[in-house]
Amino acid sequence: MHRSTRTRRLTVTATAGAAALALTLTACGSSDSDDTADSGSSNGDEEITLTVATFNEFGYEDLLTEYEDLNPNITVKQKKAATADEARDALRNSLGANSGASDIEAIEVDWLAEFKQYPDKFADLTSDSVEGRWLDWKTEAATLEDGALIGYGTDIGPEAVCYRADLFEAAGIPSDREGAAEFIGESWDDYFDAGKEFMASSDVPWFDSAGATWQGMINQVQNAYEENDGTIIATENPEVRETYDAVLTAAVDENLSAHLGQWSQDWTDSFQNDGFATMLCPGWMLGVIEGNAAGVEGWDIADTFPGGGGNWGGSYLTVPSQGENVEAAKELADWLTAPEQQMKAFAAKGTFPSQVEALDSEELAAATNPFFNDAPTGEILANRAEAVSVTPFKGPNYFPINTAMADAITRVDVDQTDDADSSWEKFVADVDALG
Amino acid sequence: MTAMPSAPAHVAPRPGNGKPAKRRGSAVRRPGWVTYGILGAFLAGSVFPIYWSYLIGSWDAQVLTRDPMPWWPGGNFFTNAATVIDTIPFWKATMNSFIVSATTAMTTVIFATLAGYAFAKLRFKGKGPLLVFVIATMAVPTQLGVVPLYLVMSKLGWTGSLTAVIVPALVTAFGVFWMTQYMGSAIPDELIEAARVDGASMIRTFWHIGLTAARPAAAMLALFTFIQTWTNFFWPFIVLGPENPTLPVALQQLQAAFFVDYSLVLAGATLATLPLLVLFIFVGRQLVAGIMQGAVKG
Amino acid sequence: MATTTRTPAPARGNTPRKPRRIGFGERFNRWDLKFSPYLYISPFFILFFITGLFPLFYTAFVSVHDWDTIMGQGTYVGMENFQFILSSPDFWKALRNTFSIFLLSSVPQVIIAITLAAVLDQNIRAKTFWRMGVLIPYVVTPVAVALIFSNLFADKFGLVNDMLGTFGIDPVGWHKEVLPSHFAIATMVNFRWTGYNILIFLAAMQAVPRDLYEAAVIDGAGRFRQFFSITVPQLRPTIIFVVITSTIGGLQIFDEPRMFDQFGRGGADGQWQTLTIYLYELGWTQGDFGRASAVAWLLFMLIVLIGIINFAITRRISTSGDKR
Structure with a gap:
């Protein structure tokens, strides 16, 4: 157990996982015979080998074996990269070289738009069999202007707020799930005010880092950095500047932040030291918290998220057009992202489904997590997924602009080498340089 | 200092006449404890980070926050090592590192010996300028040609394969220079002349006389090339994918896993250090001799 | 690095060798003597030109172009970069x-x-x-x-x-x-x-x-x-x-x-x-x-x-x- 916990702890980023969430699920029955799978035999008896490139944990190991059993003429090999960033670089490289890409390539939502710039490099995956399979906003993000679909959704990262019930209690604040959700409130102002109230009777910082909080806030803005036509508006958009000021005022002026860089070693170590009382947690973050905070009791998860719902991360399966077996690859991608299969992946590695049918399933609703005080994490995250109302537009420059913004916030919150204004100026310069 | 061929040669090794000047201070006076104190402190500083790596790697992620922190190794090293091996393609990376290092060590020795032999012992037009050219290339940061080199590799479809790492490292200017220096003083010209008079072909002469004489220097060159390639990061990092890494590239994946569990990361660092550390136990003495021999000024 | 000078020049043959064979052997011998050295040093030079020198100059070429890693060479942009x-x-x-x-x-x-x-x-x-x-x-x-x-x-x-x-x-x-x-x-x-x-x-x-x-x-x-x-x-x-x-x-x-x-x-x-x-x-x-x-x-x-x-x-x- 110890070992498997720690393995999981490395498998972060969006698709990784809330495996703990899945642990309590019973293994899926073998009741589901899938009809799309049969169509795989349309390739005749020709022996083919398909490669699937994923990163972190998609939970596909058993599914791929199952697919091979259903389609005896097909051999499937999985190539796993350790991180999403690495997968991104590798995909860029093989698209540039026009060779070397796998038949199926997994893509993370934050850099999906970047690859949408090269529609010729990917096969159009539009198909009747996948109509209405996913949450609308999930499909929308992978759809090109001409209606072509370049990716099938796998998982999503609906966000809730994780909190330390023991620290809440010590500060004389309601620490049960409902009470905490109410205390945290509905808007970002509520959330920050709650922080001030909490810190009035506690020495522990309210949240871990301004950068992580920023992620939650900016993922609720429709066109934060770019217009739909790709025009960069990041530096003029008043909403961006207001959000920037809001998060930094809360983090620095009101000192609600623990001033930790997310994913830094200090951040990791802080889980053991009562480093902070709350943090925003997409489903895949639960496994991270459990790993980092091993031995710490008191973590719980509140069914709320400031400013409405929010999504952080999630992936797609794409089929690069350079492959030799595009049709067969498309069928496999279709089969893998079908609700039945996604639920098995969820059971295996906790990748939270983006498929409507899977979200409504009883299995999901029944999932609980012992580390988070036996919270009904399946139900909570499904609620959170439903609460997502805004699909942020992420154009080709989203990734670099957001990186520049994360740096800008880090300079003020963590490094404290700049104040909000001077750091903003550097951000503007960085964005201008992208032009 | 990253990928630079760490040239240990200042000027020629001079077997035979390079006898160091007789020790001053004479054999009678032994230095006192201050000397050993300084040396001991430096040695401790050299070894401590490696111990630290093992120390943290043998506990768990929380060890650093414990108060007081333990200074003896915990019992988790093998568990952590197993996790590392599961997380990154460790065996493949080790194998790859070995293949790349051994291949380049071999080819560098072959090509450098051939060229060194020609430069030191054969007559041909343009020899002087060509040798100067070789030496000059040692000062050229060819690493900066990464972009086109990368473009070439992807045109050839070599990105992601070990070929892309091996080919640019088949032979180095440093190797040629080193062998030239050595051959110049190690082989008497009369020997070559005699072989030629006997009617031996050039390659035969090289084979029987050049190669035999070159052995000690060739072994040293192989050793340095092996270590150099094994520890190299920049180019393999760029051109190899996550699928097919060398050891340093795989090690980088551990940290880049976007999440830092330092007991795992340092267990990985320890694992990656072990092979060369073991090698060092066997050849450390020769390595020291090689560096010092190469450094003796003429 | 005045090292080249220390390489002793091979003793010039003061007693001309007697040709032992005539014809092909002799021609091969002369050819061998003349070209072998170049053959021996060629691996280094070939490799250096392909993986060292050429990329360095090609870098200059790339640097005056728009050049996306996926789309490849774009338009000439002069000194813009x-x-x-x-x-x-x-x-x-x-x-x-x-x-x-x-x-x-x-x-x-x-x-x-x-x-x-x-x-x-x-x-x-x-x-x-x-x-x-x-x-x-x-x-x-x-x-x-x-x-x-x-x-x-x-x-x-x-x-x-x-x-x-x-x-x-x-x-x-x-x-x-x-x-x-x-x-x-x-x-x-x-x-x-x-x-x-x-x-x-x-x-x-x-x-x-x-x-x-x-x-x-x-x-x-x-x-x-x-x-x-x-x-x-x-x-x-x-x-x-x-x-x-x-x-x-x-x-x-x-x-x-x-x-x-x-x-x-x-x-x-x-x-x-x-x-x-x-x-x-x-x-x-x-x-x-x-x-x-x-x-x-x-x-x-x-x-x-x-x-x-x-x-x-x-x-x-x-x-x-x-x-x-």
């Missing part, structure tokens, strides 16, 4: 960082290495043991070194700050402030290379003619005096050699700063972003090979320039006042 780089504060910051890290690593390294070499250059016991001991860090791969040291230099829970704390010194922001981060990175470089350079200096010291010291002793010079007025001047060529080799490598430093934090970009404010990291970021993260090539070319010229300065200094030193 260079203008962009030279007007970007990131470039100048990276340049500053590169030099700062380089100085922080090479200067103390040379001083410590010479001092330790002098310590080793005594009649100590277990010579081989100590010499091997100082060389151990050389076999640790830089990536591992960087991982270990970035842990030691962690801001909140790092050993170094803990130690400073016991002396009542406030924790240093190793991953936040410019100079401390350079210091930490330079420490990694020094860790790996000081021992190596100790051995080089040690070898050089052992080659210093003994009579110089004897003369000094007669003049009544103490050990420190001897060290500074004999050993150090005699080591000058070796010092220059060490500095030159470390310049070429040091200005291209990548591994250590890359691994200093989990993002590898050189800090949120570019505190420790070096030129090679900047090049990598432009080329492989932002996908702009044109700009990356411009940086490569600028860095290349910088290194060549420094090489020429080095060379000039070396010549001056070796021609003036060298009494050997």
Whole structure:
């Protein structure tokens, strides 16, 4: 157990996982015979080998074996990269070289738009069999202007707020799930005010880092950095500047932040030291918290998220057009992202489904997590997924602009080498340089 | 200092006449404890980070926050090592590192010996300028040609394969220079002349006389090339994918896993250090001799 | 490097060989004699032209184009990429960082290495043991070194700050402030290379003619005096050699700063972003090979320039006042 916990702890980023969430699920029955799978035999008896490139944990190991059993003429090999960033670089490289890409390539939502710039490099995956399979906003993000679909959704990262019930209690604040959700409130102002109230009777910082909080806030803005036509508006958009000021005022002026860089070693170590009382947690973050905070009791998860719902991360399966077996690859991608299969992946590695049918399933609703005080994490995250109302537009420059913004916030919150204004100026310069 | 061929040669090794000047201070006076104190402190500083790596790697992620922190190794090293091996393609990376290092060590020795032999012992037009050219290339940061080199590799479809790492490292200017220096003083010209008079072909002469004489220097060159390639990061990092890494590239994946569990990361660092550390136990003495021999000024 | 002159010219055959065979054998023989040398040296030159020289010049070609990593060569843009780089504060910051890290690593390294070499250059016991001991860090791969040291230099829970704390010194922001981060990175470089350079200096010291010291002793010079007025001047060529080799490598430093934090970009404010990291970021993260090539070319010229300065200094030193 110890070992498997720690393995999981490395498998972060969006698709990784809330495996703990899945642990309590019973293994899926073998009741589901899938009809799309049969169509795989349309390739005749020709022996083919398909490669699937994923990163972190998609939970596909058993599914791929199952697919091979259903389609005896097909051999499937999985190539796993350790991180999403690495997968991104590798995909860029093989698209540039026009060779070397796998038949199926997994893509993370934050850099999906970047690859949408090269529609010729990917096969159009539009198909009747996948109509209405996913949450609308999930499909929308992978759809090109001409209606072509370049990716099938796998998982999503609906966000809730994780909190330390023991620290809440010590500060004389309601620490049960409902009470905490109410205390945290509905808007970002509520959330920050709650922080001030909490810190009035506690020495522990309210949240871990301004950068992580920023992620939650900016993922609720429709066109934060770019217009739909790709025009960069990041530096003029008043909403961006207001959000920037809001998060930094809360983090620095009101000192609600623990001033930790997310994913830094200090951040990791802080889980053991009562480093902070709350943090925003997409489903895949639960496994991270459990790993980092091993031995710490008191973590719980509140069914709320400031400013409405929010999504952080999630992936797609794409089929690069350079492959030799595009049709067969498309069928496999279709089969893998079908609700039945996604639920098995969820059971295996906790990748939270983006498929409507899977979200409504009883299995999901029944999932609980012992580390988070036996919270009904399946139900909570499904609620959170439903609460997502805004699909942020992420154009080709989203990734670099957001990186520049994360740096800008880090300079003020963590490094404290700049104040909000001077750091903003550097951000503007960085964005201008992208032009 | 990253990928630079760490040239240990200042000027020629001079077997035979390079006898160091007789020790001053004479054999009678032994230095006192201050000397050993300084040396001991430096040695401790050299070894401590490696111990630290093992120390943290043998506990768990929380060890650093414990108060007081333990200074003896915990019992988790093998568990952590197993996790590392599961997380990154460790065996493949080790194998790859070995293949790349051994291949380049071999080819560098072959090509450098051939060229060194020609430069030191054969007559041909343009020899002087060509040798100067070789030496000059040692000062050229060819690493900066990464972009086109990368473009070439992807045109050839070599990105992601070990070929892309091996080919640019088949032979180095440093190797040629080193062998030239050595051959110049190690082989008497009369020997070559005699072989030629006997009617031996050039390659035969090289084979029987050049190669035999070159052995000690060739072994040293192989050793340095092996270590150099094994520890190299920049180019393999760029051109190899996550699928097919060398050891340093795989090690980088551990940290880049976007999440830092330092007991795992340092267990990985320890694992990656072990092979060369073991090698060092066997050849450390020769390595020291090689560096010092190469450094003796003429 | 006047080494070529020391290669003794092969004795010119004073007794012309009698042709032993005629015809093919003879022709082959002559051909063999004439072309074999070129054949032997050709692998190096072919390889160097393909993987060294050609890419360097092609870099210049790429640098004057729009060049997306996926779409390939775009339009000719002239000096635009260079203008962009030279007007970007990131470039100048990276340049500053590169030099700062380089100085922080090479200067103390040379001083410590010479001092330790002098310590080793005594009649100590277990010579081989100590010499091997100082060389151990050389076999640790830089990536591992960087991982270990970035842990030691962690801001909140790092050993170094803990130690400073016991002396009542406030924790240093190793991953936040410019100079401390350079210091930490330079420490990694020094860790790996000081021992190596100790051995080089040690070898050089052992080659210093003994009579110089004897003369000094007669003049009544103490050990420190001897060290500074004999050993150090005699080591000058070796010092220059060490500095030159470390310049070429040091200005291209990548591994250590890359691994200093989990993002590898050189800090949120570019505190420790070096030129090679900047090049990598432009080329492989932002996908702009044109700009990356411009940086490569600028860095290349910088290194060549420094090489020429080095060379000039070396010549001056070796021609003036060298009494050997």
